[in-house]
Amino acid sequence: xxxxxxxxxxxxxxxxxxxxxxxxxxxxxxxxxxxxxxxxxxxxxxxxxxxxxxxxxxxxxxxxxxxxxxxxxxxxxxxxxxxxxxxxxxxxxxxxxxxxxxxxxxxxxxxxxxx
Numbered sequence: 001x002x003x004x005x006x007x008x009x010x011x012x013x014x015x016x017x018x019x020x021x022x023x024x025x026x027x028x029x030x031x032x033x034x035x036x037x038x039x040x041x042x043x044x045x046x047x048x049x050x051x052x053x054x055x056x057x058x059x060x061x062x063x064x065x066x067x068x069x070x071x072x073x074x075x076x077x078x079x080x081x082x083x084x085x086x087x088x089x090x091x092x093x094x095x096x097x098x099x100x101x102x103x104x105x106x107x108x109x110x111x112x113x114x115x
Contacts, residue, residue, distance in 0.1 A: 039090065039091055039094045040082045040085055040086050040087075040091040040094060040095060042078045042079070042081050042082035042085065042095070043078075043079060043082035043083075043086065043091060043094040043095035043097075043098050044094060044098075045078055045098075046074075046075045046076070046078035046079035046082060046095065046098030046099070046101070046102060047075075047079075047094065047097055047098045047101055049071050049074055049075040049078065049098075049102070049105075050071070050072065050075040050079075050098055050101030050102045050104070050105050051101060052071055053067070053068050053070075053071025053072050053075060053102075053105035053108075053109065054068075054101065054104060054105045054108060056068050056071065057105060057108040057109050057112050058108065065109070065112050068105060068108060068109035068112055069106065069109035069110070071105060071109075072102050072103070072104075072105035072106035072108075072109050073102075073106065074102075075098055075099075075101060075102030075105060076098075076099055076102035076103060076106065078098065078102075079095045079096070079097075079098030079099040079102055080095075080099060082094070082095035082098065083095040083096065083099070
């Protein structure tokens, strides 16, 4: 058997492929491109507002009483809207986190206003 015949036999054993193409590439299934996961913007905003209200309420106990309550209310409203608009479980989880943080901010705001 000549060198050309050995090369042809090796190509047939590996399967036919184009020059520059790896023989294993034909065997692998095509992978779909995955889009990165994005959270619902309103849910993220509600988390940010809830955290801001909580920090404002804890740090400035007597300084900005109404701001803490307002941020808590807005955070809960935005999070409730985000729960309805959420398409995935991850988005809903972020929105529920915004609701909880907004409610905690409201409680801190009520304690600060009445304290």
